[in-house]
Amino acid sequence: MLLDPRSKMIMVICISSLALIYNTPARLLQLLLVTLVLLFIFSFNLRVIAGYLKPFVFLMFFLFVVQSIFSPGDRVILALGPVSLISIEGVLAGATVVLRLLVITAAAMLFTTFSSRDFILGLVQWKVPYEIAFMVSTALRFLPLFRDELKNVLTAIQLRGVDLKKVPWGKKMVMYRRLTFPVVYRNMLKAEQLAIAMEARAFRAYPQRTYLRQLNLQRVDYVVILLSLLVTFILIMRYIG
Amino acid sequence: MESCNEAVVVQALTYQYHASGPFILRDIGFRIDRGEVVVITGLSGCGKSTLCLCISGLIHHHRNGVISGKIILNGKDTRGMRGPALALEVGMVFQDPDTQLFSPAVEDEIAFAPENLCLPPEQIQERVNNVIDTLGLAALRHANPYYLSGGEKHLVALAAVLALDPPVLILDEVLSQLDSLGKKRVIATLEILRDKGKTIIAVEHNLEALAFADRFMVLEAGKLIRFDRTEKILADQDFLMTRRLV
Amino acid sequence: MFLELRQVGFSYPQKTSPAVIGINLSLKKSGITAIVGPNGSGKSTLTKLMLGILPASEGQIYLEGRNITEYSLAEAGRRIGYVSQNPDLQLFCASVAEEIAFGLVNQGCDVATLEERVNFYLDYFELAAYRKSFPLHLSQGEKQRLAIAAVLANEPEYLILDEPTNGLDAYRKRLLEEYLHKVAELGRGILLVSHDIAFVDRMAERIIALANGQIQSDSNQRGEGYLCY
Numbered sequence: 001m002l003l004d005p006r007s008k009m010i011m012v013i014c015i016s017s018l019a020l021i022y023n024t025p026a027r028l029l030q031l032l033l034v035t036l037v038l039l040f041i042f043s044f045n046l047r048v049i050a051g052y053l054k055p056f057v058f059l060m061f062f063l064f065v066v067q068s069i070f071s072p073g074d075r076v077i078l079a080l081g082p083v084s085l086i087s088i089e090g091v092l093a094g095a096t097v098v099l100r101l102l103v104i105t106a107a108a109m110l111f112t113t114f115s116s117r118d119f120i121l122g123l124v125q126w127k128v129p130y131e132i133a134f135m136v137s138t139a140l141r142f143l144p145l146f147r148d149e150l151k152n153v154l155t156a157i158q159l160r161g162v163d164l165k166k167v168p169w170g171k172k173m174v175m176y177r178r179l180t181f182p183v184v185y186r187n188m189l190k191a192e193q194l195a196i197a198m199e200a201r202a203f204r205a206y207p208q209r210t211y212l213r214q215l216n217l218q219r220v221d222y223v224v225i226l227l228s229l230l231v232t233f234i235l236i237m238r239y240i241g
Numbered sequence: 242m243e244s245c246n247e248a249v250v251v252q253a254l255t256y257q258y259h260a261s262g263p264f265i266l267r268d269i270g271f272r273i274d275r276g277e278v279v280v281i282t283g284l285s286g287c288g289k290s291t292l293c294l295c296i297s298g299l300i301h302h303h304r305n306g307v308i309s310g311k312i313i314l315n316g317k318d319t320r321g322m323r324g325p326a327l328a329l330e331v332g333m334v335f336q337d338p339d340t341q342l343f344s345p346a347v348e349d350e351i352a353f354a355p356e357n358l359c360l361p362p363e364q365i366q367e368r369v370n371n372v373i374d375t376l377g378l379a380a381l382r383h384a385n386p387y388y389l390s391g392g393e394k395h396l397v398a399l400a401a402v403l404a405l406d407p408p409v410l411i412l413d414e415v416l417s418q419l420d421s422l423g424k425k426r427v428i429a430t431l432e433i434l435r436d437k438g439k440t441i442i443a444v445e446h447n448l449e450a451l452a453f454a455d456r457f458m459v460l461e462a463g464k465l466i467r468f469d470r471t472e473k474i475l476a477d478q479d480f481l482m483t484r485r486l487v
Numbered sequence: 488m489f490l491e492l493r494q495v496g497f498s499y500p501q502k503t504s505p506a507v508i509g510i511n512l513s514l515k516k517s518g519i520t521a522i523v524g525p526n527g528s529g530k531s532t533l534t535k536l537m538l539g540i541l542p543a544s545e546g547q548i549y550l551e552g553r554n555i556t557e558y559s560l561a562e563a564g565r566r567i568g569y570v571s572q573n574p575d576l577q578l579f580c581a582s583v584a585e586e587i588a589f590g591l592v593n594q595g596c597d598v599a600t601l602e603e604r605v606n607f608y609l610d611y612f613e614l615a616a617y618r619k620s621f622p623l624h625l626s627q628g629e630k631q632r633l634a635i636a637a638v639l640a641n642e643p644e645y646l647i648l649d650e651p652t653n654g655l656d657a658y659r660k661r662l663l664e665e666y667l668h669k670v671a672e673l674g675r676g677i678l679l680v681s682h683d684i685a686f687v688d689r690m691a692e693r694i695i696a697l698a699n700g701q702i703q704s705d706s707n708q709r710g711e712g713y714l715c716y
Contacts, residue, residue, distance in 0.1 A: 115345040115346065115349075116344075116345045117344060117345050117346070117349045138343065141343075152576045152577075153576075153579045155540055155560060156571075156576060156577040156578075156579055157579060157589075158559070158560035158561045158564060159538065159540075159560055159561070159563070159564035159569050159577075160564060160589055160590040160593070160637070160638070160641065161561050161564050161565040161590050161593055161594060161641060162561055162590075162593045163559055163561035163562070164561070165559065166561075178580075178581065179579055179580075181581060182578075182579050182580060182581050182621075182622075182623075183579065185621075185623070186575070186579075186623050189623055190340055192302065193335075193337075193340035193341070194340055194341075194343055195302075196299050196302050197335065197340060197341035197342075197343070198343065198353075199299070199324040199325055199328065200297065200299055200324070200328055200332070200333050200341075200402075201328060201332070201353055201354040201357065201401060201402065201405055202325050202328035202329060202354055202357040202358055202405060203325060203328075203353075203357050204325045204357070205325035205326060205328060205329060205357050205358065206357070206358075206359050208359055209356055209357055209359060210356055210359050210360055210361060210362060210365065211352075211356055211362065211365075212348070212349070212352040212355075212356060212362055212365045212366060212369065213362075214362070282656075283656070284656045284658055284659070285626055285627070285628025285629060285632075285654060285655065285656050285659060286625075286626045286628060286629050290626060290627070336627045336654065337573075337575065337627065339573060339575065384502075388499060388502065389527065390526050390527040390531060391526070391531070391572045391573065391650065392525075392526025392527065392682070393526050393527050396526070414627070414654060417652075417653060417654070417683075418526075418650070418653060419526060419682075420524075420525040420526045420682045421525075421682070421684075422525060423525075423526055446654075446655065446656045446657060446660075447657075448657075485656075485657070485658035486656070486657055486658070487657050
């Protein structure tokens with residue numbers, strides 16, 4: 001479905017707001033399902049999300065456990081003598097945090113269903129200064145690039161004969177520590193060179209800028225934007241009230 | 242007064258990456274006329290890229306660098322000129338294509354410079370189409386530059402600077418990465434630009450690649466050791482041998 | 488056979504047409520082979536498949552009879568020294584000397600040999616003056632030489648060099664040629680990817696021409712077949 005990127009941005013904002021306000025696993029689960037359906041409609045490959053989330057599974061599980069233990073509750077499931085460890089309230093709190101994270105991540109994936117240049121156009125046509133629009137877009141793009149960069153370095157290290165899987169933990173930590181500086185530094189160099197390249201092509205030569213393409217809100221976009229805002233407003237009111 | 246017929250005038254240029262560091266460029270001076278094609282050559286590490294960065298004014302990004310001397314572009318003293326304003330006088334294609342491409346599509350990459358020049362959309366489209374045609378990039382128009390091959394990235398980087406349409410164009414080892422078809426296209430493009438009165442400065446190791454150039458500049462350990470007509474330098478085998486250029 | 492490719496194909500997820508397709512190729516453990524072809528014809532992709540950096544989407548690749556998928560990257564890298572097209576992507580140490588020593592240190596090389604080899608490669612590739620410099624601060628040509636030196640220092644039995652002459656001046660190119668010839672005389676194999684026709688002509692005994700991801704010609708004679716590109 002072809003929607004203006006701005007319509008999608010509004011959706012992301014609506015979903016994220018709801019995710020922050022909802023405080024029960026049931027509501028958040030519903031929200032997650034809606035988000036996934038939306039992604040499906042925008043022909044987003046759900047398997048890619050799974051790929052993105054894979055490295056964070058452990059972190060999420062950890063968050064879940066920590067939240068479960070440290071949220072106080074009366075209905076104790078697991079206790080160590082007189083000290084209650086896990087309660088039903090705790091488990092629910094843990095699930096809430098993890099689900100919230102999932103919803104926001106999934107919603108952010110909507111950003112990847114249009115090009116970063118459309119994102120900039122959307123912001124600029126909403127009167128955001130173009131320098132800021134480019135900055136935000138570059139920052140968003142830099143994250144996956146940083147990941148690629150890290151992958152490249154790890155590949156290079158292994159190709160020089162180091163079996164990362166077989167190196168004992170202690171040695172691995174020493175190696176990683178020594179590599180941290182060069183890897184971080186090279187990314188800084190890259191960012192700087194990127195800024196130079198942009199300037200060399202007259203970026204910020206004038207306070208204004210023109211654009212090859214123009215985004216136009218269609219009738220369907222107005223409908224989607226109004227509907228999203230309205231539904232979100234009603235849901236929030238009902239939830240609070 | 243500097244005459245406006247001179248595109249690039251460099252006087253007593255000296256550069257160090259930091260105050261206590263070695264001299265990367267020492268007392269360099271030369272003049273290049275409007276519409277001239279000049280090749281800069283020399284062993285790697287002799288200061289060719291640094292000289293290019295000085296001429297294009299981008300060297301100021303190295304905060305610890307110490308520069309002295311004068312660089313005049315199209316009759317304007319570049320000292321104190323802001324980077325983006327300098328971009329209107331001179332365009333530069335860098336050696337490493339990965340750090341100069343940042344758009345999600347080749348078309349956007351090429352449109353970036355004319356957009357910054359505040360051209361109306363029809364004119365931007367025209368420039369983009371022209372550049373895509375001359376460099377034969379039609380098939381890559383909507384491709385993401387990030388996923389192109391090394392040579393293709395170089396062509397796109399060149400295309401993006403050509404769309405800026407600067408009076409002086411600097412190419413830092415662009416030809417060496419291209420296949421023979423790409424080389425032919427780039428050389429043909431450069432010849433057209435020269436006929437239009439553009440000044441072109443190209444860093445090259447392969448002396449034969451740009452034999453149509455008017456003059457050759459030879460650097461050695463940061464010094465300009467020779468700046469002469471192409472035919473004279475290419476015929477001087479003794480010189481080329483002793484300077485290890487062939 | 489050292490490397491054997493059977494009906495190998497690969498497509499990048501972002502692209503519609505495959506990068507390489509239906510590649511059948513055998514490489515001996517010795518001799519210098521070159522892959523030539525236009526930009527974007529799949530040369531670099533093919534070498535990445537050979538090392539297992541990219542997984543083949545079709546067909547099989549065997550390194551000394553064993554499927555490349557059974558090797559870890561480190562195992563493949565120890566047998567095949569690989570210099571990729573962009574030196575920036577393979578330099579990761581804090582100094583030039585460390586970069587050259589990296590592989591040797593991890594192989595448990597003793598201090599005396601280490602010292603000797605690092606010095607040798609620093610001298611041969613004229614990098615001794617930059618011994619303590621940060622690799623990414625070097626010029627492009629110097630980075631290229633360092634990337635090559637760091638891989639050669641490991642003395643792997645086979646070498647794959649992707650566009651090794653990029654950024655090298657005529658004099659350094661000749662030094663590299665001499666060194667590679669020496670390596671080849673020791674019975675170690677080399678695969679070059681290049682569009683530097685003069686370089687390929689001086690180096691390679693066998694020339695494989697690639698276009699649109701397919702092998703166009705494979706010949707042991709110089710100056711023929713691949714000229715069409």
